[in-house]
Amino acid sequence: MSYTFQFRDVFAAWQFLVQGLGTTIYLSLVAMVFGLTIGVAGAAGRLYGPRMLRSAVAIYVEVIRNTPLLVQLFIVFFGLPSLGLRLDARTAALISLTINLGAYAVEIVRAGLQAVPRSQIEAGDSLGLSGFQVFRYIVLLPSLKMMFPSLASQFILLMLATSITSQIAVPDLFHAASIIQSRTFRDFEVYTVIGVLYLSMALALRALFALVYELAFGQR
Amino acid sequence: MIREFGVIDLVYLVAAIRWTLLLTLAAFAGGSVVGLIIAIMRVSNFAILRAVAVWYIQVIQGTPLLVILFVFFFGVSIVGLPVLPWIAASLSFSLYASAFLGEIWRGALQAIPRTQWEAGGSLGLGFVEQLRYVIIPQAVRISIPPTVGFLVQLIKNTSLAATIGFVELTREGQLTTAATFQPFTVYVTVAFLYFLMCFPLTQWSRILERRFHVAG
Numbered sequence: 001m002s003y004t005f006q007f008r009d010v011f012a013a014w015q016f017l018v019q020g021l022g023t024t025i026y027l028s029l030v031a032m033v034f035g036l037t038i039g040v041a042g043a044a045g046r047l048y049g050p051r052m053l054r055s056a057v058a059i060y061v062e063v064i065r066n067t068p069l070l071v072q073l074f075i076v077f078f079g080l081p082s083l084g085l086r087l088d089a090r091t092a093a094l095i096s097l098t099i100n101l102g103a104y105a106v107e108i109v110r111a112g113l114q115a116v117p118r119s120q121i122e123a124g125d126s127l128g129l130s131g132f133q134v135f136r137y138i139v140l141l142p143s144l145k146m147m148f149p150s151l152a153s154q155f156i157l158l159m160l161a162t163s164i165t166s167q168i169a170v171p172d173l174f175h176a177a178s179i180i181q182s183r184t185f186r187d188f189e190v191y192t193v194i195g196v197l198y199l200s201m202a203l204a205l206r207a208l209f210a211l212v213y214e215l216a217f218g219q220r
Numbered sequence: 221m222i223r224e225f226g227v228i229d230l231v232y233l234v235a236a237i238r239w240t241l242l243l244t245l246a247a248f249a250g251g252s253v254v255g256l257i258i259a260i261m262r263v264s265n266f267a268i269l270r271a272v273a274v275w276y277i278q279v280i281q282g283t284p285l286l287v288i289l290f291v292f293f294f295g296v297s298i299v300g301l302p303v304l305p306w307i308a309a310s311l312s313f314s315l316y317a318s319a320f321l322g323e324i325w326r327g328a329l330q331a332i333p334r335t336q337w338e339a340g341g342s343l344g345l346g347f348v349e350q351l352r353y354v355i356i357p358q359a360v361r362i363s364i365p366p367t368v369g370f371l372v373q374l375i376k377n378t379s380l381a382a383t384i385g386f387v388e389l390t391r392e393g394q395l396t397t398a399a400t401f402q403p404f405t406v407y408v409t410v411a412f413l414y415f416l417m418c419f420p421l422t423q424w425s426r427i428l429e430r431r432f433h434v435a436g
Contacts, residue, residue, distance in 0.1 A: 003298045066372065066418035067411040068379035071390055075411060078397065079404035156282070163284040167383060174286060187294035195287040202282030 009184040010193050020176030021197065023090075027172060028159040031097035035158070036151070038098065039105020044135075046110050057106060064103035070164055072096050077168045093165035101158050108154060112147035113139055145217045152209035156202050163198070173197060225400040225409075233409060236392035237417070243378045243388060246310040248371065251317025258322030260351065263329045273322065280319035286380055288312045293384045305386035313378065320370055328363035329355060365429035372418045372425070379414070389413060 046057040064072070077092035087095065116139045124134040166174035177194045181187045261273035280288070292315075293308040301307060332355050340350035382391035393410040397403045 062419060062422070063415065066376075066422055067414045068376040068390065070379045070382070071393070071407055071411045071414065074390075074393070074403065075407045079407050082402070082404045160282070160284040163286045164380070166286075174284070177290075188291065188298060191287055191290040191294060195283045195291060198284050198287060199279060199282040203278070206282075 005189055006186055007189050007193065009186050010180055010190045013180045013183065016176040016179050017173065017194070017197070020171060020173035020194075023171050023175075024159070024162050024173040024201075027090075027093060027097060027162045027165065027170070028155075030094055031101050031158055031162070032155050034094075034098040035101030035105050038102030039109045039151075042102060042106035043109035043113055046106060047113060061103045061106050064100055065107070069096065069100050069161055070167060072100060073164060073168055089165075089168045089170045092168060093162075093170045097158065097162060097165070100161075101154065104154050105151065108147050108150045111150075112143035115146055116143050148209075148213055148217070152206070152213070155209070156205050159201060159205060160198060222401050223399065225396070225402045225405050229396050229400060229406070230409065233389065233392055233396065233406075233413060236387065236389045237413060239386070239388040240375065240378050240417070243306075243309055243313060243381060243386070244371070244375050247313030247317045247374055247378070250310065250314025251321050251374075254314065254318035255321030255325060258318060259325035259329055262322070262326040265347070273326075277319045277323050280315060281323070285312070285316050285377055286383065288316055289380055289384060305381065305384045308384060309378075309381040309386045313374070313381070316377070317370075317374055320373070321367065324366045324370060325359070325363050327366075328359040331362050332358050361432065365425045365432060368421055368425035368428065372421050375417055375421075376414060 042057050042060070045053045046061075047054075049057070073093065073096045076096045077087065077089060080087065080092075120138050120142075121134055124138040129137070162172055163174040166172050166178065169175065173194055177190045180190045184190070258273045258276055261269040262277075264270060289308065289312045292312040293303065293305070296308055296311070297303045336354055336358065337350055340354040345353065378388055379390040381388055382394060385391065387395070389410055393406050397406045400406065
């Protein structure tokens, strides 16, 4: 092995890494918030909505979950302009990531809501709670505890998947790596460095979610 | 020269599916071997082996597949292998699959009650024999639905190989777009072809899961 590893050039371009990191975190956070919103609304529609809405949500979930994110991204960014909807790369990325996460979130939330036994809901009804109160206090809150671990892993997968948006030139962390690579030709080193950065973020997120879980559902 | 998206383009796209499936198969084969080892290490009696397996899974699951792919793409030349997209792709996808399969199969192995191990032990079976004759035959049944589910993830993720120039379905879509300049038609078609591969597997996984739950 005659290859000498040189990380110096990579770290010299740290501003790119920091900027990219910022974009990656921004994309992840926004997609998580809106994706989860779609997830809760979609799951409610899938379970309690009229027949049309139920089928619409089911089709949405199946179409998104059975096609690659990269292709979804290409459809939104390269395909929609031919239908007259031109989006900049960042918006296209946010829309694709949100729609993608939303589909997985619907399934997770739905499974959680469905796991609440019927008898609990009936108990709430018989106590004179309104439909909304039953949903909020008897169905949603207890099932949050069950959904949380799955949602947390899905969020981490999403954060890692934001790297795919570099393929439509969103200036995220992975894109920063390609810029540094083209300037320094230290390809192996730069991708190793961002690999470590992504891994640190994934581990940090995991620790954060574990802490939130402990605080929210720990001692009860 | 720009031409219309026609039947011939569709034929090319459909033909490119074989590379998507071949890459999936290679990754699944490689991932199964390593994944099984990782899963067994996770349930072994040696703390060090368990810790190594935990870290292996955490590191790979915590790194974007795209990064793994690029590290391999640029890294294979360092160890003297030729820089060919299919080598980098099949190696990195195998690695990726091994971590996820390892985790799925660990779950299946651990779902078997402790008493089954003890029963095997009291019959005089060693660790390997307990696994081989008592634990794995029961764990396989539990592991099939999530394994099929992971296969769907794997098929979809092979699309990332397009970024290093491996001509599978998505890359073929990019090439077709360059020739026809009809990105919407082409990528919707590509998405539809992925759907045709993945949806039956998703349904199958669901049916298996339901059957397993009913059976107990």
